Amino acid sequence: MSDNKTAGKAQEFKALSSKDKMRKVSDLLLNNAMYIIIVLAVIYISIEEPAFRKLPSIINVISLTAAKLPIALGIAGCIVLTGTDISAGRVVGLTACISASLLTTVFKVFPEMTSAPPILVVFLMVLAVGAVVGFVNGFSVAKFKLHPFIVTLSTQLIVYGLILIYLKNGTNNGQTLSGLSDGYRALVTGTLFTIQGVAVPRYVLYAVILTVIMWIIWNKTTFGKNMFAVGSNEEAANVSGVNVSRTIIMVFMLAGVMYAITGFLDGARIASANANTGLNYECDAIAACVIGGVSFVGGIGRISGIVVGVLLLQIIFAGLNFLSVDANMLYVIKGLIILIACAIDMRKYLVRK
Amino acid sequence: MSETERPLRGLYGRVNISVKALNGIIIGLSVLLIACLAFGMANRGYDVTFNTMGGTAVESQKRMYGEVLEPPAEPTREGYAFDGWYADEGLTIPWDLETDTVSQSMTLYAGWKAP
Numbered sequence: 001m002s003d004n005k006t007a008g009k010a011q012e013f014k015a016l017s018s019k020d021k022m023r024k025v026s027d028l029l030l031n032n033a034m035y036i037i038i039v040l041a042v043i044y045i046s047i048e049e050p051a052f053r054k055l056p057s058i059i060n061v062i063s064l065t066a067a068k069l070p071i072a073l074g075i076a077g078c079i080v081l082t083g084t085d086i087s088a089g090r091v092v093g094l095t096a097c098i099s100a101s102l103l104t105t106v107f108k109v110f111p112e113m114t115s116a117p118p119i120l121v122v123f124l125m126v127l128a129v130g131a132v133v134g135f136v137n138g139f140s141v142a143k144f145k146l147h148p149f150i151v152t153l154s155t156q157l158i159v160y161g162l163i164l165i166y167l168k169n170g171t172n173n174g175q176t177l178s179g180l181s182d183g184y185r186a187l188v189t190g191t192l193f194t195i196q197g198v199a200v201p202r203y204v205l206y207a208v209i210l211t212v213i214m215w216i217i218w219n220k221t222t223f224g225k226n227m228f229a230v231g232s233n234e235e236a237a238n239v240s241g242v243n244v245s246r247t248i249i250m251v252f253m254l255a256g257v258m259y260a261i262t263g264f265l266d267g268a269r270i271a272s273a274n275a276n277t278g279l280n281y282e283c284d285a286i287a288a289c290v291i292g293g294v295s296f297v298g299g300i301g302r303i304s305g306i307v308v309g310v311l312l313l314q315i316i317f318a319g320l321n322f323l324s325v326d327a328n329m330l331y332v333i334k335g336l337i338i339l340i341a342c343a344i345d346m347r348k349y350l351v352r353k
Numbered sequence: 354m355s356e357t358e359r360p361l362r363g364l365y366g367r368v369n370i371s372v373k374a375l376n377g378i379i380i381g382l383s384v385l386l387i388a389c390l391a392f393g394m395a396n397r398g399y400d401v402t403f404n405t406m407g408g409t410a411v412e413s414q415k416r417m418y419g420e421v422l423e424p425p426a427e428p429t430r431e432g433y434a435f436d437g438w439y440a441d442e443g444l445t446i447p448w449d450l451e452t453d454t455v456s457q458s459m460t461l462y463a464g465w466k467a468p
Contacts, residue, residue, distance in 0.1 A: 030376055033383050041390055048394075051419075082363035175443065231363075298363035324418040325393035326400070326458055333393065336386040340379060346365055347375040 031348055034291060034340055038316050045319035052322045059198045064314045065307075066207035067262075067269055072285040072310050073214045073303070074258025077251040079289050080231040082298030083141060083148030085252070087156040088259050088285060091133050092278030094163050095126040095263025100177040100273035101166070103184035108172035116181045126260045133159060134256020138249035163275050176274040180267065188268035203265045210261065215303040217254070227251055232299025287334060288313050290341040297349050313337075399458040403438070405430070406463045416455040424450050428463055436464035 016024065029036070046053045071088055078085040101109035102122045116122075133155055140151040167174045188206075191199040218224040226247045229237040238244050262281070267273045292309025294301030320330060361368050401422060403411035408430035414423055427435050438461040440446040440453075448461050 026376075030379050033379055037383060037386060037390075044394075084364070176441075176445075296364035297361060320390075320393060321456065322418055323394055324397045324399055324416075326396070326398075328458075329389065329393040329396075333386065333389050336382055336389060340382045340386060343375050343378045343382065346361060346368065346370065347372060347379065349361060349365075350359070350372050350375070 027351065031344060034337065034344060035312070038312050042315055042319055045323055049319075049322050052319055055196055056198050057318070057322070059195070059200055061311075061314050061318045063201055063204060064318060065311045066201075066204040067265060068281070068284060068288070068314065069207045069307065069310050070210050070258045070265070071262040071281055072288045072306050073210060074255035074262075075282060075285045076289045076294045076301055076303075076306050077218075077227060077255050078148060079286070079294050079296060080227055080299060080301050081148075081248060081251055082231055082296065084286060085137060085148060085152045085255055086282050087133060087137060087152040087159055088255070089278040089281035089283075090156050090159040090163065091130055091256060091259040092263040092266060092281050093273070093275065094133075094159050094166070094278075095129055095260040096267040096270075096273040096277045097163055097166055097177060097263075097275075098122070098126050098129060099184070099264045100180055100267040101172075103181045103267075104177065104179050105181055106179040107170070108175070108177070109166065109170045111170045116184075119184055119187060123264055126264050127257050130256035130258070130260025130263070131253045132256070133259075134253035135249060137256070138252030141252065142245035142248035160275075167275060174275070176272050177267075178272040180271060185268045185271065188265050189271075201269075203269060206261075206265065210258070211303060211307060214258075218303055223247065223250060228299050230299075283334065283338075284313060285310075287338045287341065290338065290345055293345075293348075295345050295349060296342065297345070300349075399455050401455060401458070402460045403428075404442075404460050404462045406465060408433075408435070408463055408465070411463075418456055419454050421452070421454055422448075422450055430463075430465055432467070433465035434468045436466045438462065439464050 013021065013024065051057060071092060075085050075088050099122055101107075102113075102125075103116050103119060105116075107113040137148070137151050137155055140146045141148050164174065167177070188203050189201045192202045192205050193200055218227070226237065226242045229240070229242050230244050230247050234244055237247075263278065266277060270277065288309035289301070289306055290296065290309070291312060292302075292305035292307070294305060294309075317330060317334075320333070361370075398415040398417055400413055401416055402413040403425055405411055405428040408428035411425045411428050414425070416422060425438075429435065438448040438450070440448050440459065440461060442462055444462060444464045447464075
């Protein structure tokens, strides 16, 4: 079936005049410029540093991808609604700090506590925190028609302030939280299985589960269909009977819950949490979404694209880290990647018939 | 502009740009990105600097990913005894010169104790 398709396409291509052929090829090159550059860079890195191709490094990239996937899956919904969410990183930080302060052996934030509460209780608590921030974002966007940039900028600052106040609590005095309980660490970073002696952490499995859940929400539920409808044309969606406000609020709340999960996993993954945990995570997540084809024009995006976007970003940055490229340069590179991804995003939309 | 072009919407709602201009931008930025990648790869190595917290200065080092540090000259400070290097300013994470490997540019802080 697919062979027939490609054969048909090849024949179609042959039938084109040479000028059209040129255009087809240049279209292909331009629309995939980013992928081409990243793939070439990764090939160069793996030739230069053969250790980058080895199993431990591959598992490392997969683990990093799994760690950054939930936040990207959350933020993608906001982008589909032609919005964005720049409070994401700080919500990750707050939820990581809450998890790390409760599921610990040294109760510096709450000195009167003697034993850690059940992990499930803390997990549900941070989910609620994420959902509340998401609700504030979504409510302001839906009811007051505020631009998500402004709303999430303010919640970003408010949440950052809350993190700092929270860390000042008890005897902690703004210090980094560490000494996490073994149960919490084992649940997140425990070994899922080992390949040739290299351990794959459990949070890889959680990321896979979350991806499947998000795929179902996006593709198989009314809520998902409503989200795309609102994203591509709010008025049309409204006319056809979609509850626009509720959809927007739910998308932001779902995003908040995904950030909370990221924070919960990140606390144990990094084995500590402080005011800088989650800093700039939203930039990486937004970049990954745009690279993965979640378009800023709204109403366009696929879960598979997000996974590819996160993976590509992690591969290239893990590779550059392997080459000992200074972090300062990485910021410049990251910024350029976002710009190119946006230009390609616009181009794809303009040339699509 | 060809007829197939349609107005952008969403976050690009106010962008008015032709495909031709976008092609130029994509090519230009790609070249810039490749240049940055090449520059970064040509200037490899992480700078490790030493903050002696009031002691005698210690020379910084350039190290590759995964390498251990060359044992730096031990700093001295009047009235204190040197207590090793730490990865954080709060002196809570000690740096083991023999086993800890470099994975980013960083500063190590000297710990001091009263003799």
